[in-house]
Amino acid sequence: MRKSKLANIYLALVFIVLYAPILYLAYYSFNSGGTMYAFEEFTLEWYYEVFQDTRLLVILLNTLTIALLSAAISTIVGVMGALAINNVQRRDFRNALLTLNNVMIVSPDVIIGASFLILFAMLGMRLGFTSVLIAHIAFSVPIVVLMVLPKLQEMSPTLIDAARDLGATKWDVLTRVIIPYISPGILSGFFMALTYSLDDFAVTFFVTGSGFTTLSVEIYSLARRGISLTINALSTLIFLVTLLLVLGYYAISKQAARPMRLEVGE
């Protein structure tokens, strides 16, 4: 009993710290004073502005599209990568692959951005939506690999052998044994890729063009003149919508979970 109390206090503290900056931003989105300190009066002015600004809306949609697509595609590529690395028998080759994988994570964004820009220029590519999407997929793949690989490695080979012995095809083994087993890793990878994409500024900046902009590029470029509270308001709205989606998704999947479990048992 004592222990679970300690656990609850600890978790509560972690959540307070995690959400403190977000609450701070949200609080000041109602500040009529226009700054992120010195709260003057309550206002909804910044929220009205969000809804009037179609440019901002387009930027937001761009950001979400890129984040979702790049996270999904990089997860698929990353899972294949983890499978590939895991299947490599020779240890030094495997380590070499893994090291190459991590180069992207250790490289500062500016370098990734600049080298992608040179790469795309060499390929004669027009910069815009596609180049940003490709770049985001490219830098999200390694984190997915890093999240999925440990799951694969701890999976016991006897599980696969057993399935094989029972007459499962390679496809069956993959879809019925491996993927269900590593799915927590896949989900982690997907969410991390989403984080990478939403947070990225430097790479996007270098590889974007033709009027295509994402929210972070916009926010960074606003810094010189001071970030308007409209951005706070927009971020608060995004956060609330995400929260609702997460809660809704969770509730639905909870309800669907029961028959699902039966299905697995069959």
Place this chain on the structure above:
Amino acid sequence: MKKVVQMFVAVFLVAFIFVYVTARINSLQGYSGANTLTIYNWGDYVDPDLITAFEEETGLKVIYQTFESNEAMLTKIAHGGTSFDVVVPSDYAINKMREQGLLLPLDHELIPNLEHIDPRFLNLSFDEGNKYSIPYFWGTLGIIYNSEMLGGKELESWEDLWDDSLRNQIILVDSAREVIGIGLDSLGYSLNDTDPDHLREAHDKLKELIPNVKAIVGDELKMLLANEEAAIGVVWSGDAALIIEENPKLNYVIPAEGSNVWFDNIVIPTTATNIEGAHMFINFVLDPENAAINTEYVGYSTPNRAALEYLPEEIVSDERFYPGPEITDQLELYENLGKRMLAYYNELFLEFKMHRK
């Protein structure tokens, strides 16, 4: 497996809906490609109402894309891939762009409003004859301070920063030429000094400033000073005006030893596809009334002499932000010292930053 697949299908579906909606919005607003003008500028550095007015007047559609540093913008333009029609770089960046052949000459006949620019801001060293550029906003580098926090103390010169009573009170801007420049100016050297001994001397002098330095930051400096996190900041006048607007207790001074004067300028880069539209836009923002509207929105100092008449008296008569020729003549523009010298400045600055702790 099923769950994972479901999730991915849902994600793709949502993404495609977003793509569709974005495309709809863009086409509803009339962006078709042929009639667009792409402006590449600092974030929030032009009044959006002016852009709307420009669109109505010319029938062009403006795409407003932003950058956050001259150098990053330069890299983008140099590598191509997108067509920017109008760009707003700072003075020293214009030097570099000219060197690299990234600028198109302006057709002065298409920009009759050029005559409204104050002659003392034309024909500057970075672009003689204004072949490629026209000043957009200008300002100085100086000291902003909160004399209430300093017990009524007033600052007048760079030398004042070294005062022992200012321990841990100064916030510097994270930029090599500005900070090394403080050392140079206070020693009586030029901001464009290239003598390694002088620079070393400036660095050694700055080293003694370290106990007074609280932090070296970027754009967040505005927030820190307005919120009285520190009493003194070394800032550009444009930022100073924004800070004082938020916190009137602060005062701005152009240091007695001299300082830097800077210009942001409108240019047409070689990537431009709508050159005619670009000239139309330049002429549009140089119109005195438009320039006045823009100046009130942005809050920096305008080089447009005719626009001053449309601006409130208290803005125009503020000597801190509109200093007369007797002061501006004392100030120096950053000249292009070449890559090697610039690298040396940065190396010294890095060393200066490493001394901290």
Place this chain on the structure above:
Amino acid sequence: MDNRTRNMYLIPYGLWIILFVVVPIVLVGYYSLFDIDGQLSIVNYKRFFSPVYLGMTLRSFWYAFLITVVSLGIAYPCAYWLTKTKHKQLWLLLIVMPSWMNLLLKAYAFIGLLGTYGPVNSFLNVVGVGARQILFTDFSFIFVAVYIFIPFMILPIFGALEELNPSLVDAAYDLGASPWTTFRRVIFPLTISGVQAGCQAVFIPALSLFMITRLIAGNRVITLGTAIEQHFLVTQDWGMGSALAVFLIIAMGLTMWITTGGKRVS
């Protein structure tokens, strides 16, 4: 699995590696051989071995190490207790969600929160500790860095804990092991794959951290990431920036070698 399947996975992943890792590395290596005037030379590598850059490298490693250790210390109990909660998947998502908000905005929020007149100092005043300088210190730097990286640590550890067979823990208790012994001898060793993935996902990017070195630490902390960013963006000395990046990649490779070399055997 046989050779044919293995090669299938390697195709998309290998393509990704060649295009977005190998080509950029070659580019970076190539650029690092040119001095600022565009002359072929090894001057950049000589410069690296000056006290300024060596000191910076040492500090980068030290801070990345600290950040990783603190993250692990906070993340492990958090992940452990999360697995004991009722709606654990939901809570996990809620841990990740704050990382989807723009980093620059969160940094601004932290400046406000930790500032002289911020809520944290007001709180310290009320408690009687008294206001103090928090912003621009090592503490605030490590704190915010850990804040940024903590989801990367929690996710894989949580995943590993989820896979832990509870009967093993029960067995340990039945055999009379104390909770601490159970943790040390059973739980921790069985979740080491998650810890390893988490440490890599934190340590590697922490090496090249920049931005918050300026925003939160006021440039009191200078890491390799900061220097690289400077060389690429301010000095436009891509040669020196690339040379630093080469060292960063080598350092990462060595770290990987050391941390994984021994464990792969088991």
